[in-house]
Amino acid sequence: MERQEMAERIRRIIADNLDVAVPDVLKEEDRLSEDLNLDSIMVLQLAVYLEESFGVSIPEEEVDPSVFSTVSSLIDFIGTLQEVGAVNG
Template identity: 35%
Template sequence: MDQQAVTAGAPNESRAEVADQVVAILAKMVRRSPDSLERSTRLFEDLELDSTSALELLILIEDGIGVEFDEDTLEPEHFETVASLIAYVLEQLG
């Protein structure tokens, strides 16, 4: 899929596809089924990520989706839940 098409104003299908990709990358990293990850799943508390694994996750998402994260925009709240991570990725694509 052309990454230029996946922007903040992209159709819901494109946004949903990005969300699914983020969940798939996260699930693979933590060795869980994507279906087991709810949007409310907490990354640090429920999945036991630490700061090193959070950085690894960002690199995997950058490589998998083709987004480049701006370090100046990274905030702890972006890593609270699966939903907040997806929202951050979509924001960076837009």
């Protein structure tokens, strides 16, 4: 899946499931907390929605601020999980 497609899927997840306004197009440099106004609870909710949408399993110990800092870091993290086969079974 292309990075742009992943960013669009993340945008839809945030727009459809979290009570925040998101731009029509997410840029990879967009910061989840500062630019998109996601708080810590929303980040945990987002992790659950990402697991469902991308078919991956996010280990609890992997949920740290660096992974959820920007759209780009989130795309990289999801890509890594998909590569290593951390899929939901």
